[in-house]
Amino acid sequence: MKFKAKKYGHLPEDELIKLASSEEKNEVGSHLFLQYSELVYGLCLKYLKDAHDAEDEVMNVYGLFLKKIKEHKVENVKSWLYVLTKNHCLGVLRKRKRDTEKFDQFTLMYSEDNYHPLEEDTSEQETQRLNLCMDKLAELQRTCIKAFYYDKQSYEEISASLNLPWNKIRSNIQNGRRNLKKCLEAK
Numbered sequence: 001m002k003f004k005a006k007k008y009g010h011l012p013e014d015e016l017i018k019l020a021s022s023e024e025k026n027e028v029g030s031h032l033f034l035q036y037s038e039l040v041y042g043l044c045l046k047y048l049k050d051a052h053d054a055e056d057e058v059m060n061v062y063g064l065f066l067k068k069i070k071e072h073k074v075e076n077v078k079s080w081l082y083v084l085t086k087n088h089c090l091g092v093l094r095k096r097k098r099d100t101e102k103f104d105q106f107t108l109m110y111s112e113d114n115y116h117p118l119e120e121d122t123s124e125q126e127t128q129r130l131n132l133c134m135d136k137l138a139e140l141q142r143t144c145i146k147a148f149y150y151d152k153q154s155y156e157e158i159s160a161s162l163n164l165p166w167n168k169i170r171s172n173i174q175n176g177r178r179n180l181k182k183c184l185e186a187k
Contacts, residue, residue, distance in 0.1 A: 016028055016031065016032050016077075017032070017069070017074050017075075017077060020032050020069050020070075021069055021070050021074070022070075026066045029065065029066045029069055030062075030066070032065075032069070032077055033062055033065050033066070033081070035077075036077065036078055036081050037058065037062075039078065039081070039082065039085075040058050040061050040062075040081065040085045041054055041055070041058050043082065043085045043086060043089065044057045044058055044061070044085065044089055047086070047089035047090065047092075047093060048089060048092065048093070053092075057088065057089060057092060060088065061081075061084065061085050061088050064084060064088060065081060065084060068084065126184075129184060130180070130184065132183075133179075133180050133183035133184055134146075134180070136179075136183060137176050137179055137180070138172075138176075140162075140172050141172045141173075141175055141176035141179065142176065143162065143172075144158055144162075144169055144172040144173045144176060145172075145173060145176040145177070145180070147161070148173050155169050155170055155173075
């Protein structure tokens with residue numbers, strides 16, 4: 001890197017930006033990024049709160065930088081790179097949050113503790129109430145609930161037997177569970 005610093009160190013930043021935006025080998029872009037790599041690392045660390053994650057994301061920002069400097073008109077590399085890094089880190093955090101929410105929904109969806117219409121210790125009266133509420137469900141919800149809880153079929157098995165997409169089965173089971181719960185609580 002010292003060779004590159006000597007090679008490009010004498011050029012003003014606006015000249016470096018012009019060269020970086022037009023070059024094919026990314027040598028000047030790498031030189032520009034290297035000047036601000038500590039800023040990028042610090043910003044990644046600030047948002048991601050983990051040194052290893054920050055190091056990984058610095059490399060991702062580097063790739064973005066090399067690509068986007070050719071696509072955008074950059075006047076001030078430091079401020080532009082700051083915004084690029086901040087937006088990238090926020091995107092990483094949003095993705096993590098989405099992934100966590102999906103995992104939480106998945107866990108909730110398969111959790112029988114949440115609400116299971118067929119508990120072992122239900123009385124005869126509760127079973128009758130459940131059957132009345134089952135009759136009030138939409139046909140597809142009732143079919144999916146019966147297949148999942150009574151017949152112990154998986155989503156994939158129900159999907160195959162009804163020739164419907166997996167997410168449609170999941171939706172009908174969730175909505176059916178919610179409707180059953182409302183119905184049973186109302187009585």
